[in-house]
Amino acid sequence: MQLKPQDFLVALKLVAWSGQRWTYAALAHALGLSTSEAHACVKRGLQAGLLAVNALEAAVHGAVAAHEPGAIYRLARRTRLSASELTQVVGGDNPARANPRNLAEFAVHGAKYAFPAEKLGLTLGVPTSHSAPAFAGVFAPGSDAMVWPHAEGAVRGIGLRPLHPSVPYAAMQDAKLYEMLALFDALRAGRARERGMAAQRLAALINPTQEVAHG
Structure with missing residues (x-):
């Protein structure tokens, strides 16, 4: 997996949105991308650690994250999502947020070289x-x-x-x-x-x- 410039752009946009709810259609429109490209950017951002899972759908967790706050933190400690979970995340609304520590480190120390x-x-x-x-x-x-x-x-x-x-x-x-x-x-x-x-x-x-x- 190789990061693309639009992956970094998407991550910065999620910082700018500051946790507000969003859909892939809205993300794509705001950045001048196609919806499928926005999906791919989020998927690569999650794999690279620039993004973090916001919450999994009930089909993955068995419960809505809003009713189980600890679910987000338990998931955040995992180093890798399974293929099926990643598919679920990338398929939903508001699936991810910026991972501020990793993204700031990459933005300051790595992105100018990439x-x-x-x-x-x-x-x-x-x-x-x-x-x-x-x-x-x-x-x-x-x-x-x-x-x-x-x-x-x-x-x-x-x-x-x-x-x-x-x-x-x-x-x-x-x-x-x-x-x-x-x-x-x-x-x-x-x-x-x-x-x-x-x-x-x-x-x-x-x-x-x-x-x-x-x-």
Whole structure:
């Protein structure tokens, strides 16, 4: 099993949704993916440990998780789901959530190597990295603008190929997702001062209750 860029995108979207209920159709629509692709992303995210099971359907547990809170924690201690359980999870609504510790560690220390930055020429696009609206006044001025190339973009800057082609669309629908994606771009394509700040902020957004070592 090999993680794909859209798997990381889905995991960040589940962070942005902060535990709210969702369906695969809603997830797919929000990210510009097909429903089948959203299913596959969640399945790979669970296998990789970037996502965690939210609750199994009654057919798997024999009881609704809402009436048995401990079920979630018992399941979370298991290292691997059986094939039949994974099929049940991926087939239901609201089946998974981000695994904050693992996802923050991957986002800060691994994702930039798994999905390296690819800079393009000057182009019009949607601001990202230190140029994103969320970071106005945060990053030091003086850097050239960095953008995701986009036909409807209004900012000229250095093009950066997005994590996935649907990223500009998805980011413009969700401010928190936009912030995390721009931070990831700063982490993988920014200068040293931008990378350090991005690592701290991205880790805090994904896993606010626990620090992630930087370096």
